[in-house]
Amino acid sequence: MSTEDIAALATRALGIALGVMQKNGHPDAEVKVDVQRRAAANVRFARNEPTTSGESDEVTVSVWVGIGRRHAATSVNQTDEGAIARVAERALAMAKVSPEDPEKMPLLGQQTYAPVPSAYDDSLALMGPKARADVAARAIRRADEAKVEIAGFFEREVREHVMQNSEGLIARHRATSASYTVTARTPDGTGSGWAGGSAHRAADVEDEVLASAAIDKAVRSAGAKPLPPGKYTVILEPQAVYEMMTFLVAAMDQRSADEGRSYFAGKVGKKLFADFVSLRSDPADSLTPGAPFDAEGLPLSMHPWISEGRVAKLHVSRWWAQKKNLEPTGRHTVYHLSGGQAGSIDELVRETKKGLLVTRFWYNRLLEPQTVMITGLTRDGVFLIEDGKITSPVANFRYNESPVNVLKNVDAMTRATSRVVSYGGVWHVPALRTHDFTMASASAAV
Amino acid sequence: MALTRRTFIGGSAIAALGVACRNEQRPPVVPVAKAQSGTTPQDVLARAIDAAKKAGATYADARIVRRRTERIATREDHVVSVTAGETYGIGVRVIADGAWGFASSPVVSGPAAEEAAQKAVAIARAARPALKRPVELAPARVEKGKWSTRMDLDPFEVPLADKAEWLLSLWPLVKDVPLVKFASGAIETHGEHKIFASSEGTLVEQTVTRIWPSFSVTAVENGQFESVAAEIPPMQAGWEYVTKSSLKANARKIAEDAVKKLKSPSVTPGKRDLILAPSNLWLTIHESVGHPTELDRALGLEANFAGTSFATPDKLGKLKYASEIVTIYADKTVPGGLATCGWDDDGVATQRWDLIKDGILVGFQTTRDQAAWIGEKASRGTSYAQDHASVAFQRMPNVSLAPSPKDTTLEDIIAATDDGVLITGNGSWSIDHQRYNFQFSGQTFHEVKKGKIVRTLRDVAYQASSLEFWRSCDMIGGQASWELHGSLHDGKGEPTQSNAVSHGCPPARFRNVDILNVNARGRT
Numbered sequence: 001m002s003t004e005d006i007a008a009l010a011t012r013a014l015g016i017a018l019g020v021m022q023k024n025g026h027p028d029a030e031v032k033v034d035v036q037r038r039a040a041a042n043v044r045f046a047r048n049e050p051t052t053s054g055e056s057d058e059v060t061v062s063v064w065v066g067i068g069r070r071h072a073a074t075s076v077n078q079t080d081e082g083a084i085a086r087v088a089e090r091a092l093a094m095a096k097v098s099p100e101d102p103e104k105m106p107l108l109g110q111q112t113y114a115p116v117p118s119a120y121d122d123s124l125a126l127m128g129p130k131a132r133a134d135v136a137a138r139a140i141r142r143a144d145e146a147k148v149e150i151a152g153f154f155e156r157e158v159r160e161h162v163m164q165n166s167e168g169l170i171a172r173h174r175a176t177s178a179s180y181t182v183t184a185r186t187p188d189g190t191g192s193g194w195a196g197g198s199a200h201r202a203a204d205v206e207d208e209v210l211a212s213a214a215i216d217k218a219v220r221s222a223g224a225k226p227l228p229p230g231k232y233t234v235i236l237e238p239q240a241v242y243e244m245m246t247f248l249v250a251a252m253d254q255r256s257a258d259e260g261r262s263y264f265a266g267k268v269g270k271k272l273f274a275d276f277v278s279l280r281s282d283p284a285d286s287l288t289p290g291a292p293f294d295a296e297g298l299p300l301s302m303h304p305w306i307s308e309g310r311v312a313k314l315h316v317s318r319w320w321a322q323k324k325n326l327e328p329t330g331r332h333t334v335y336h337l338s339g340g341q342a343g344s345i346d347e348l349v350r351e352t353k354k355g356l357l358v359t360r361f362w363y364n365r366l367l368e369p370q371t372v373m374i375t376g377l378t379r380d381g382v383f384l385i386e387d388g389k390i391t392s393p394v395a396n397f398r399y400n401e402s403p404v405n406v407l408k409n410v411d412a413m414t415r416a417t418s419r420v421v422s423y424g425g426v427w428h429v430p431a432l433r434t435h436d437f438t439m440a441s442a443s444a445a446v
Numbered sequence: 447m448a449l450t451r452r453t454f455i456g457g458s459a460i461a462a463l464g465v466a467c468r469n470e471q472r473p474p475v476v477p478v479a480k481a482q483s484g485t486t487p488q489d490v491l492a493r494a495i496d497a498a499k500k501a502g503a504t505y506a507d508a509r510i511v512r513r514r515t516e517r518i519a520t521r522e523d524h525v526v527s528v529t530a531g532e533t534y535g536i537g538v539r540v541i542a543d544g545a546w547g548f549a550s551s552p553v554v555s556g557p558a559a560e561e562a563a564q565k566a567v568a569i570a571r572a573a574r575p576a577l578k579r580p581v582e583l584a585p586a587r588v589e590k591g592k593w594s595t596r597m598d599l600d601p602f603e604v605p606l607a608d609k610a611e612w613l614l615s616l617w618p619l620v621k622d623v624p625l626v627k628f629a630s631g632a633i634e635t636h637g638e639h640k641i642f643a644s645s646e647g648t649l650v651e652q653t654v655t656r657i658w659p660s661f662s663v664t665a666v667e668n669g670q671f672e673s674v675a676a677e678i679p680p681m682q683a684g685w686e687y688v689t690k691s692s693l694k695a696n697a698r699k700i701a702e703d704a705v706k707k708l709k710s711p712s713v714t715p716g717k718r719d720l721i722l723a724p725s726n727l728w729l730t731i732h733e734s735v736g737h738p739t740e741l742d743r744a745l746g747l748e749a750n751f752a753g754t755s756f757a758t759p760d761k762l763g764k765l766k767y768a769s770e771i772v773t774i775y776a777d778k779t780v781p782g783g784l785a786t787c788g789w790d791d792d793g794v795a796t797q798r799w800d801l802i803k804d805g806i807l808v809g810f811q812t813t814r815d816q817a818a819w820i821g822e823k824a825s826r827g828t829s830y831a832q833d834h835a836s837v838a839f840q841r842m843p844n845v846s847l848a849p850s851p852k853d854t855t856l857e858d859i860i861a862a863t864d865d866g867v868l869i870t871g872n873g874s875w876s877i878d879h880q881r882y883n884f885q886f887s888g889q890t891f892h893e894v895k896k897g898k899i900v901r902t903l904r905d906v907a908y909q910a911s912s913l914e915f916w917r918s919c920d921m922i923g924g925q926a927s928w929e930l931h932g933s934l935h936d937g938k939g940e941p942t943q944s945n946a947v948s949h950g951c952p953p954a955r956f957r958n959v960d961i962l963n964v965n966a967r968g969r970t
Contacts, residue, residue, distance in 0.1 A: 043573070044940055046747040050573035054548035055565055056835040058535075072528035072606075077535065077552045090530065097607035098518075099525045099614065129565075133572035140576050151750040153940035181940075183750040194750075260669050362753070363876040367887070367907070367964045370670070375885055375907075375964075377878045379753075398876075398883050398909070400964065440962075441909055445753070445880035 007172060009059070009079055010035040010162040016081060017063050017088035018166060024092055030066035030107045031088070032165040032297075034075075035059060039158040041127070045136040046151035048143055053132065065091040066107065069100040103319045108297045109167040119175035119289035124202040125158045127178075132156070139182055139211035146215045148191075152182035154207065163297050173291035178205045179421050183380060184218035185446075191224070191393070192446050193217025194359055194380030196239060196421040200289065217359065217381040224382065224393035226442045233355035234437040235348050235385070236406070241429045242420040243361040244374065245279075245337060248403040251372045252305055254314040258324065263372050263404060264314055271310045273407040276339040279306040281332035287417070288334035288426045298330040306407070308339075333425030340413025345431045348412055350388040352433060357383040357390060361399070372402045377443050396446070397439035410434040485556055491643040494538045494559035499645060501567040503540035505583060507644040508563075509791065510536050510554055511834040514637040518606060520613040521630050522621070528606060535834035538562045542570035544580025546815075548837040584817035584825050586794050588646055593788025594653040596781060597684025601635045601657050604685045609633050612688065613661075619694065620663050620701035625708060627671075628664040629701075633657070633688065634680070636934060636946065640791075648793035656680055656784055656946055658934055659688045661697065665704040672904060674704040674889050677725035677871050679931040680946065681782045703890050703902075710904040712965045713891065719866035720908055720959040721859050724923075726869045726888045727847070728931035728949035734912040735767075735774050736845040736949065738881040739801045740938075741810040743840075745819060751940050753879025756912065757807055759820045765807040768916035773848040774802040776811055778827060783844035784932045784946035785830075791838035794827035801845065805917075813840045832943040839939055844932070846950035853924035856953040862921065866894040867906060867961055874907070874964075885909040887964065905965035915956055923952025 014033045021029040039057040043050060061084055062075035072094030076087045135154045143150035160174040181196035195213035199205050236244070256262035282302040283290030292300055296318065304312040313329065321328035342348050349357060364376030375398060382394040413432040420427050491508045498506035516530040535552040536559050547570025551558040601609075613631040620626055636656040643649045658680030664673040676696065681687050722730065737755070742748055744755040757765060768774070778786055778796035789795055792814045801809045810820060813829040830841035860868065871889025878884070891906040892899045932948030 040941065042941060044750075045576070046749060047745065049578045050545060050576050051747055052546045052548060052837050052839060053569045053573055054550070054837045055569060056550045058533075058552050058835055060533075062531075072530075074530040075532065077533045087532075094528050094530065094606050097605060097610070098528045099610050101525055103524075103526070129569045129572035133569075133576065136573070137576040149746060149749070151746060151748075153750055155941060181750055185746070185749060185754075189754075192749075260666065261664075261671060265669065362879050365874045365876045367874050368905075373964065375874065375876045377876070377883065379879055396878065398878070398885060400962075441883065441885075441960075443878045443883035444756075444911065445878035445882050 006035050006037055006160045007162045010164045013061050013084045014164045014166070016084045020085055020088040021092060026067055026092060029092065030166055032064040032107055032163065034062040035162045037158070037160040040155060041132060042153065042155035043132040043136045044153050045140060048140050048150055050133065050136050061087060063088045063091045065095040066104065067095050069102065069104045070095050070098045071101060071104055072098050105318045107165045107167045108169050110169055111171070111293065111297060111299050113171065113292040113299050114284055114301060116283045116292045117286045117289045119200040121176045121201040124156050124176040124178055124200070127156050127202060135180065135207045138208055142208070142211050142215060143184060146219065147187065148215055148218050149185045149187060150182065152180065154178070154180045161291065165297065169297045171293040171297050176200050178202065180205055180207055180210055181421055182211050182214045184214040186218055186222045190446055191218045191222030192380045193221055198419050198421050221381045221393040224395045226395040227384070229397065229439050229441050231436045232439055233352060233433065233435045235345065235352065235355060235357045235431060235433045237345065237359050237431050238418040238429045239360040239420050240358045241337065241432055242422065242427050243364050243376070244403040244406055245429060247364070247366060247372055247374050249335060251369065252314045254316045254326065255320040257314055261369070263370055264311065267311050268314060269311065272404065273306060273309040274410045275309040277306055277309050277407050277410060278304065278339045279335065279337050280304045281334050282336065283334050285336060287428045288336050290334035290426055294330040298328060300330045300332055303329050303332065335425065335427050336417065337429040338417055340415050340430045340432065342412050342414045344414060348414065348431060348433050349385050349390060351412065352385045353387060355385045356394060357385055367400065372404050373400060374402065375400050377445065396443040398441045398443050399438060400440040401438045405436065406434045409436050487554065487641050488649070490536060490554055490556055490559045491641065493556040494536060494563045495643060495645050497560035497563035498538060498540045498567055501564050503542045503567050505541040505645055506538065506563065507642065507793065508536055508538045508559065509831065509834060510641045512639045513833045514602060516602065516635045517632060518609050518613065519630070519632040520610070522628065523614060523617050525610055533833050536562060537831065537834040537836065538566045539837060540566045540570055541581050542567045543574040545570040545573035545577050546581055547573070550835040581815050582818055583814040584823060586792065586814055586825060589648045589650050589789055589793055589795055591788065592651045595655040595682050597655060597686070599685040600655060601685040602637055616661055616694065616697050619697040623698065623701040623705060625665040625667050625705050626663055626701045627666040629661065631661040633659050634934060642789065642791065642793055644793050650789045650793060652787055652789065654682060654787055655684065656682050656934060657685070657687055659691060659693055661693055661700065663701045663704045665708045667708055670708060672704055672708040674700050674707060675871060676700055677889065680784060680934045682784055682786055683782055706902050707890060707904050710902040712905045713867070713903040713961060713963050715961055715963045717958045718961050719863050720956045721863060721866055721868040721894065721953060722956070723856065723868065723870040723953050724929035724951045725871050725931055727951045727954060729872050729875055730886055731774065731845060731847055731949045731951060732947065733875065733877045734881060734884055734915065735801065736842045738912065739810050740840055740842060741812050741816050741820065744810065748938070752938055756880050756882055759810065761807055762820065763806065763808060766805055766917065767802045767807045767913060768805045769919045770805040771850065771922055772802060772805050772916060772919050773800060774845060775800045775848060776809070776826065776843040776845050778843040780844055780930065780948070780950065782930055783948040784934065785842065785844045785948060790827040790829040791831050792825060792827070792829040794825045796827045799826060811840060811843060816840060830945055832945065836943050841938065841945040842936060842947045844948040844950070847922070847952065847954065849925040849928045849952045850922040853926060854921060855927055856923060859921045859923065859953055859955050860894055860899060861897040863894045863955065864896055867903065868892040868894055868899065869906065882911050884912065885962070905963050907962045907964045909960045909962055915959065918957040918959065919954055920957055921955035923954065927952040
C-alpha cells in the first residue's frame with residue numbers, strides 16, 4: 001500500500017466513521033482516524049547461523065470517538081468497509097458508556113506543520129530477503145574468522161501514518177528505519193562485546209563496522225576481573241547515555257512537577273547541570289528527523305528542555321496547558337543531547353586518570369521517582385582506564401544512579417553524537433565522562 | 447502423516463463436531479471467525495500449507511489468530527482512557543532447505559495465505575547459505591481438538607459501563623483516608639482465538655481469555671509520596687474473577703498501607719532474613735528460575751538481547767540450584783495460569799515437568815526444534831507467538847514453586863524468624879543478562895523481630911545472586927498458602943514479543959540476604 005493509498009484509506013475511514021455517527025444519532029460526535037502502516041522485515045542470527053527471519057506488512061485503522069466529555073478509541077488491522085464501520089460502531093458504543101472525563105480536550109482543527117527533512121529511503125523500503133540475509137552472513141563470516149560466537153538482529157521497517165479528524169485536521173508522515181544490533185562472545189564465555197546503530201537510509205547502515213566492533217570488544221573484554229563497588233569516574237558510550245536519559249526525559253513533565261510528584265518540582269529555570277549540557281527536540285533537524293506532529297496532531301517545533309545546564313522547559317500536555325495557562329509542548333519523540341567539545345571517545349579516555357569505560361546498560365528500572373534513581377547493570381564491555389589508557393577489562397557491575405547526577409557531574413562530552421538503538425523515537429547522543437557514578441555491587445554475568 | 451488438502455479438510459470436521467475438547471468444557475465462546483472471501487479458516491490454512499510445500503517447504507504450519515485487547519483506566523473519580531484493539535490474520539512458518547522462514551498477512555484468504563507461504567519459503571532459502579545446522583523437529587503426535595479458558599462470563603461481553611462502575615466504586619472507599627491524594631485503577635482484558643494447522647496433520651483451535659484488575663493508591667505529605675498497589679494478579683479467567691476478587695474489601699487497607707509506608711522509617715541496610723510473600727516471590731521465580739531455564743537462552747540464541755544463562759545444559763542433573771527443600775516445576779496445564787493452554791504453537795500438547803527437583807537443576811523449557819539439543823526425544827510444548835504477525839519461538843510456561851509437604855503458614859515463618867524483613871507485592875526489579883545478580887523491591891515492607899512484625903519500613907530492596915539466594919531458602923509454606931500470581935506482559939525475542947505467564951508459590955524464607963536502602967532523597 002502506497003502513501004497515497006494510506007491517505008485515501010484515512011479519508012475513506014473518516015467518511016465511514018462519520019456515517020456511523022450520523023446513522024446512530026450522533027452527527028456531532030468528534031471523530032479522529034489514524035491509519036498506520038508498518039511493514040517490517042527482519043533477520044535474526046545466533047550461534048553463528050541464521051535462526052528465525054520474517055516479514056509482516058500491517059495497516060492499523062484506529063478510530064477515536066468523543067461525545068461531549070466522553071471518549072473511547074479502538075483499532076483493527078483490517079481495511080474493508082465492514083471492519084472499519086464495526087470499529088467505529090464499537091468506539092461509539094464505548095464512548096457512550098464511558099463516564100465523563102474532566103480532562104478531555106476537544107480535537108484540534110486544521111493545523112500548519114513546518115516542513116521536516118525526509119526520513120524515507122526507497123532502497124531501505126525495498127530491501128529484500130537476500131540483502132537482509134547477507135547482513136547476517138557478513139557478521140557470521142567475520143565471527144567465524146575471529147573464532148567467536150555471534151548473535152544479532154537486523155530489522156528494516158517502513159512506517160506511514162495519516163491522521164484525519166472531523167474538525168478538518170490532516171497530518172501525514174512516513175519514515176524508513178533500519179536497526180542493527182550485534183553481540184559477540186568468546187567461546188569460553190568470558191568475553192562479550194556489543195555494537196549497534198540505527199539509520200533511516202540503507203547506505204548509513206554500517207553493518208560490517210558494527211560487527212567488527214562487537215567482535216573486537218568481545219576479544220578485549222575476555223577474562224575481565226571484578227573491581228570493588230564504589231563511586232567511579234565513568235565514560236559512558238552513547239548507548240549507555242541513552243539508556244539513562246530516557247528516564248530523565250520521562251521525568252520532565254510539568255504536571256507531575258506541579259503536583260509535587262517529580263524531581264523537577266520547582267526546578268524550571270534552575271541551573272542543575274553542567275553548563276555546556278543541552279537537550280532538545282527538533283523534528284526538523286536532519287540528525288533527528290521526525291514527524292512534525294504528535295499523537296493528537298499538535299504541531300511539533302524545536303523545544304529546548306535543557307539549555308546550557310538550565311532546565312528550560314518540561315513537557316506540557318494540552319489539558320495541563322489550558323489549566324495552567326501555559327503553551328502545550330506536544331509529546332516529542334526525537335531528542336538530541338549535545339554541547340560537548342571532545343573530538344572522540346579516545347580523547348575522553350586520554351584525559352582520564354582513572355575511570356571505567358562502559359559500553360551499555362541493561363535492565364534499567366526506576367527505583368525512586370523523586371530523585372530519578374535508577375538501577376541496572378553494565379553489559380558487553382567494561383574497561384579500566386588508567387593514566388589515559390585502557391589497561392584491562394573489568395567485570396560487570398550493578399549500578400544505582402540518577403541521570404540527574406550524570407548530567408550534574410559530567411565534565412566532558414564528545415562533539416559528535418550518534419543515533420542509538422532506541423525503544424521508540426530517534427535519539428542522538430554523545431559519549432560523556434561523568435564522576436561519582438555509583439557502582440553498587442558486582443555482577444558475575446558476562 | 448503428510449498433509450494433503452483432502453485429509454486436512456477431513457481433519458477440520460473433527461473440530462466442527464466439537465469432539466476431543468482437551469479441557470472438557472463448553473466450546474469456545476468466540477465463534478470460529480469467518481475468513482474473508484467466503485472460504486472457511488480451515489480452507490485457508492490448508493492452502494497456505496499446500497503452497498508452502500509446493501514452493502519446496504519440508505514442513506509448514508499456519509495459524510489464523512484473532513487477538514483482542516481492551517483496557518479501561520481510571521484515576522480517582524473519573525475514567526482516563528478506554529481503549530480496545532483487535533488484530534486478525536494468518537502467519538505461515540516453514541522449513542525450507544533446513545532453515546526457518548516466516549511471513550504473515552492481515553488478509554485471511556486463499557491467495558493471501560499462498561503469497562505469505564511463498565514469501566516464507568523465499569526467506570528461508572535466503573538464510574540457507576549461512577546455515578550450519580539444519581533445523582530438526584522432534585517428533586510430535588498429530589493433535590486434533592479444541593480448548594478454551596474456563597470461565598462463567600466472557601469479559602468482552604460485559605458492558606464497559608459495568609467495568610467503569612466497578613473501578614470507580616473504589617475511590618470512595620479510599621478518598622477519606624488522610625493523606626491519600628491519588629488512586630489509579632484499570633481493567634485489562636486479553637482474548638486470543640487461534641486455529642493452528644501443520645503439514646503433519648495437526649489441527650487445533652483454542653480460545654484464551656485473560657483479565658487483570660489493578661488498583662494503586664498514592665499518599666502524599668510534605669512533598670514526599672508513597673504508593674501501594676493491590677496484589678491481585680492477572681488470571682486466565684472470566685469477569686467473575688474481578689467481581690469475586692478481594693479488591694473492594696481490601697481497598698481501604700491498601701490506602702492505609704500507602705499512608706503507613708509514607709510514615710515508616712527508612713530501612714537500615716544489612717544482611718537480614720528475608721520472608722517473601724507469594725505476591726513478591728512469584729516475580730523472583732520468574733526472573734531467577736523461569737528465564738535461566740529457557741533452553742534457547744541457555745544455548746546463546748538470545749545472546750544479542752535478553753542474554754544468556756548461568757544454567758547451561760552441561761549442568762543438567764548436577765547443578766545445585768537451590769536448597770533441597772526447593773522443587774520448581776513448569777506447567778502449562780494449571781487452571782487459571784496465564785500460559786495455560788491445550789497445545790503450544792508447535793501444536794504440541796501441554797504438560798507439567800520439573801525444572802528443579804530437590805534443589806538440583808533437572809529440566810529446561812523446550813520447543814520441537816530444540817528438544818534434540820539436550821538429547822530429549824520430544825518437545826515440552828513451550829512454543830508461542832503473540833499474534834498472527836509474529837513467529838513462534840520458545841516462551842516461558844507457568845513456572846511455580848512446589849509447596850512444602852508440611853502445612854507451614856506465613857505466620858509460622860514469621861514466628862520462626864528472629865531478625866528479618868517481610869516483603870509483599872512487586873516493586874522495582876532488575877536482573878543481569880545471565881541471571882546472576884538481581885535486585886528487587888516490593889510494595890509493603892515489615893520488620894520482623896523475635897518472631898513478630900514490629901513495624902513497617904520503606905525504601906527496601908533486596909539484592910542477591912540467584913544461586914546463593916535459592917540455596918539459602920530454609921522455609922516454604924504449605925499447600926494452603928500457595929498462590930498463583932503472574933504477568934500479562936513478559937517480553938522476549940527480537941522483535942520483542944509479549945507473553946503472559948503465571949507463577950505459583952507459597953511464602954518462603956531466605957537466610958542472610960542483602961537488604962538495601964534505596965532512599966536517595968536528599969542525595970541529589
